[in-house]
Amino acid sequence: MTRPNRQVDDAFFFNAAVETLGRxxxxxxQFDRLKATLARxxxxxxxxxxxxxxxGVKPADLESLADxxxxxxxxxxxxxxxxPFAMFAVPQAEILRLHASSGTxxxxxxxxxxxxxxxxxxxxxxxSLACAGARPGDVVHNAYGYGLFTGGxxxxxxxxxxxxxxxxxSGGGTERQVTLLQDxxxxxxxxxxxxxxxxAEVAEAQGIDIAALPVRRGIFGAEPWSEAMRQQLQGxxxxxxxxxxxxxxxLGPGVACECDVAQAGLHGWEDHFLFEVIDPKTLQVLPIxxxxxxxxxxxxxxxxxxxxxxxxxxxxxxxxxxxCGRSHVRIMRVTGRDDDMLIIxxxxxxxxxxxxxxxxxxxxxxxxxxxxxxxxxxDHMMLEVEAAPDALVDDESLAKRAEAVRHHVKxxxxxxxxxxxxxxxxxxxxxxxxxxxxxxxxx
Ligand code: DLL
Numbered sequence: 497m498t499r500p501n502r503q504v505d506d507a508f509f510f511n512a513a514v515e516t517l518g519r520x521x522x523x524x525x526q527f528d529r530l531k532a533t534l535a536r537x538x539x540x541x542x543x544x545x546x547x548x549x550x551x552g553v554k555p556a557d558l559e560s561l562a563d564x565x566x567x568x569x570x571x572x573x574x575x576x577x578x579x580p581f582a583m584f585a586v587p588q589a590e591i592l593r594l595h596a597s598s599g600t601x602x603x604x605x606x607x608x609x610x611x612x613x614x615x616x617x618x619x620x621x622x623x624s625l626a627c628a629g630a631r632p633g634d635v636v637h638n639a640y641g642y643g644l645f646t647g648g649x650x651x652x653x654x655x656x657x658x659x660x661x662x663x664x665x666s667g668g669g670t671e672r673q674v675t676l677l678q679d680x681x682x683x684x685x686x687x688x689x690x691x692x693x694x695x696a697e698v699a700e701a702q703g704i705d706i707a708a709l710p711v712r713r714g715i716f717g718a719e720p721w722s723e724a725m726r727q728q729l730q731g732x733x734x735x736x737x738x739x740x741x742x743x744x745x746x747l748g749p750g751v752a753c754e755c756d757v758a759q760a761g762l763h764g765w766e767d768h769f770l771f772e773v774i775d776p777k778t779l780q781v782l783p784i785x786x787x788x789x790x791x792x793x794x795x796x797x798x799x800x801x802x803x804x805x806x807x808x809x810x811x812x813x814x815x816x817x818x819x820c821g822r823s824h825v826r827i828m829r830v831t832g833r834d835d836d837m838l839i840i841x842x843x844x845x846x847x848x849x850x851x852x853x854x855x856x857x858x859x860x861x862x863x864x865x866x867x868x869x870x871x872x873x874x875d876h877m878m879l880e881v882e883a884a885p886d887a888l889v890d891d892e893s894l895a896k897r898a899e900a901v902r903h904h905v906k907x908x909x910x911x912x913x914x915x916x917x918x919x920x921x922x923x924x925x926x927x928x929x930x931x932x933x934x935x936x937x938x939x
Contacts, residue, residue, distance in 0.1 A: 510623040529795035537801040540585040569804045580606040596644045610798040621654020624753035628738040629713045632659030637682035641928045642666040646748030651686045667927040670698040689721040690930030696732040707734030719929045722848045724855035758819045761826030787812040808834040843911045847932040859887040863923040868935045877913035882923040
């Protein structure tokens with residue numbers, strides 16, 4: 497290694513004036529930008545013209561930020577119904593980049609960006625990386641997938657914008673990831689949390705002490721992960737693990753990011769987005785601090801303005817002052833998606849709850865899958881977990897461990913399930929977003 501990795505303790509902002517802007521000034525800025533966005537969406541996108549008309553509301557009706565509640569929601573199927581480009585508010589020739597998310601059924605969701613949108617995205621991702629503890633000059637090992645998924649290119653341009661050296665790894669080729677993390681002395685690892693764990697495991701198998709490498713921050717997102725998983729990742733990787741959030745319909749990564757000072761909720765960048773939390777059943781806006789579905793309106797997007805987009809992500813907001821000095825609202829850890837929520841004989845279960853139980857138990861590796869089937873009209877949950885590499889794997893030990901898992905899941909999550917403890921390496925590993933649930937009920 498030719499370069500000492502740096503120590504960073506001082507507060508650092510990509511754009512201090514904006515990140516610490518007073519709440520009143522932030523609200524004024526949001527109001528002006530929201531008014532312009534509503535007008536633009538109504539004038540340029542037939543979907544919004546129809547939706548606003550059907551709701552009997554016009555952009556001019558917005559007299560305060562709270563009036564946003566009078567405007568209609570946008571949902572994922574609206575994008576699918578307008579496939580591929582009919583939600584765009586600019587002519588196709590002004591679109592410089594397309595991304596798409598595959599989804600499980602039907603058409604992909606397509607999103608587009610103008611030149612200004614790409615600049616804004618890079619700025620917000622740079623701001624997020626800085627908030628997470630990255631600094632100009634750092635080496636950023638980017639293991640988010642490159643391609644139609646927004647993770648790879650989103651983190652890439654943000655890191656360049658911050659002035660970092662980017663290693664554009666993408667996902668996969670895990671042994672090589674370990675080698676280059678080592679050889680290039682990365683300061684920052686960007687990956688999904690499940691893939692970061694996979695990297696750590698492969699390093700261990702190669703006899704490399706990954707925690708001893710200079711990497712000091714893991715910037716993890718794109719899938720739900722638990723506080724227990726944070727502790728696990730921090731332990732095995734020897735990093736501070738920071739949560740980053742985003743979704744392609746709104747931007748990609750960089751909509752919100754935790755600060756490394758507090759590691760307690762993700763600062764949602766309110767100069768570019770308006771955040772609401774609603775009750776997904778009544779669709780009413782909930783008071784700040786109450787848990788519900790996150791709804792986001794873009795305030796500056798040119799190509800694809802989004803009005804009250806229902807993310808399906810379950811969280812709550814916090815406007816408590818943060819120790820880092822940033823004034824922007826905090827989005828608390830997303831515990832799961834409304835549509836990830838499993839209802840097993842009446843009990844609501846999020847995979848992240850199961851994960852938190854597994855990580856607390858001895859003799860298990862943090863790899864698991866939930867397999868759902870239907871047995872005589874009843875939902876049945878089977879949990880496949882994996883023994884730790886050093887655990888006993890004779891049939892009797894595996895059966896004992898399975899019984900312990902079954903007991904803990906029952907007492908802590910409240911659901912009865914069958915458990916199989918597999919031998920090390922038998923649960924499929926993630927290369928990007930982990931597949932935690934195999935739902936075989938429709939088959
Ligand atoms: O996952 C963007 C992204 C890339 C975010 C890299 C962070 C890092 P999509 O593929 O459109 O975009 O998926 C968006 O992923 O609605 C959440 O359900 C989930 N998700 C994203 N970040 C988090 C997170 C990218 N930090 C969907 N915690 C979102 C929990 C997350 N869930």
